[in-house]
Amino acid sequence: MVVSFMPYKRKILFWLLQIFYWSLYFIYSIQFVHNYEYYLRNAIPSHLLVYLFFFCYMGIPFSLILRFTYNKIRARSNSLPLLIITIVAGSILLAHLWFLEVIILDNIVEYLGHRVHPYTWQYYGWEIFSASMLLVGWSSLYLLIKFWEEWNEQKSISENAVLLAENAQLKMLRYQLNPHFLFNSLGSLRALIREDQDRAINMVTKMSEYMRYSLLSKSHTKVPLDEELEAIRNYLEIEKVRFDDKIEILYNINQRARKFLVPGFILHPVVENALKYGMQTSPFPLVININVTLYKSKLIVEIINSGSWCISKDNSMGTGTGLQNVQNRLKVTYPKTHKFKIDKLKGTVRVLIEIENDEE
């Protein structure tokens, strides 16, 4: 869930850690306060503390500059060496600026009446070193927390992706099972048992065969076209029982194409679509043509229905997702050797699928 108390909370956390880090430095420095007596002559201890306080917390603006720089760099490149160079160079550079600020601070102190001891190279070296280390330490902590956060986020994203993939698989299974079709058929079957037992028996046979194909065929393995067509035939026969004389199916299938291997359930959704939208848009009877030919090593399938192309308003099961699913699977299975085309003509809709198997 996207909850957005987060940025607010993170800001507070950042500043808490910020205060904590610099206070730690301040408290740590207090034990060396007497060293400063050497530099600030005739200063009383409380004045020294004030001096030290300013001295330490002056690091905060520099840390903010570093943060800004890291975010800018990391937005552009992921290079770790570049980041490390930036940490070291940035920290040394800012340590100098810090030293400059110390000089200004000292001048103010001098103006207030304390005498500042002249700087020595040793003092300079020590100040630059300690300030640099402090900023490198800050940078490391900041980036570690940042990396840890991102790693966590990445983890939840990839977990989500797995979930999505599983969901898609489940949807495909549900689609193959076709609950809408199943329950409608069972309803018709119950009526037939009362009215016409011979037809009921026939329907049970067809339903069993269709269901077996739906449940057992795996969408990622290939089956002979014959099997796919048989399932389509069973499916349409059942629909014909339901809709009586409102549907007419014409098959035109080249014998040589029957052994051609296709991914299971690749044509079925197209036929289902033709029936569903044909029923909504075609005058009765709805006519569905299924033409299959083989040209050299290329399988050409045409599924034509009377009626017109329509985009359904409800987005429940199966609408449009069927064709989308076929298209996606063709793309995956035959990246370069397939063709999928929808012709929206006047009074008819034609879906054309061409497949070429590599080595079969």
Next chain:
Amino acid sequence: MNDNTSLNLLLVDDEPLARSDLRAVLNEMDREFSIYEADSVKAAKRTLKLEQIDIVFLDIQMPGETGFDLLKFIEPPINIIFVTAFDEYAIKAFEANALDYLMKPVNIKRLERAFHKIYLNPAEKKVISRKLNTDDSIFLKLDNEYRFIKIDSILKIESADDYTLIFTNNGAKMLTLKTMKEWESRLPEQMFCRIHRSTIVNFLNVTNIEPYFNNSYSVSITGIQEPVIMSRRYFSCIKERMG
């Protein structure tokens, strides 16, 4: 209506076998009916004009003319019972005349229960309106037309005098006769939350909450341009639910 009068039923389904199956189940019941059949919305309209129909059994997935066209002609006291084979979203009645939702092939016990509701008086009918689930659809009258709305497609509900305006994730904005109180009592708590006297939001779509004037908060929702205002007294409620 009382138990003794014979009811006039109209079965609307384009599949002859589906109608005959439902008719058979109705006949198995221990009640007196006159059953009319219609294989299209057009035929159903004709029957509704000519006969005094009490209950319409409507297959909502009928191809051709949509069942919605027929809904305009079915006003109380005519009751609707939806019949469908399968739907991912269970349809819940939200209107007094939408009685029930049956699955094909229809179970006689379920059918008995649906009839039982008809004999309840209107006041009692309201009481049985239970809490909705997040994956339900509701059937209700919007802008004077009946519609099915998926619960999880609702982003925001705003009061407008005696009515309420509902905003859905496809950008639609519709007026309903329901009151804020009715919405609040029926919408699922794991998805909806009242954030103002005149606003209920789907908090799963809330992207940002920021402090605003006078101790109030400004709430951004995906799919809705203007942020909505949340009063302070509702803040703890939304925070608690969003974790």
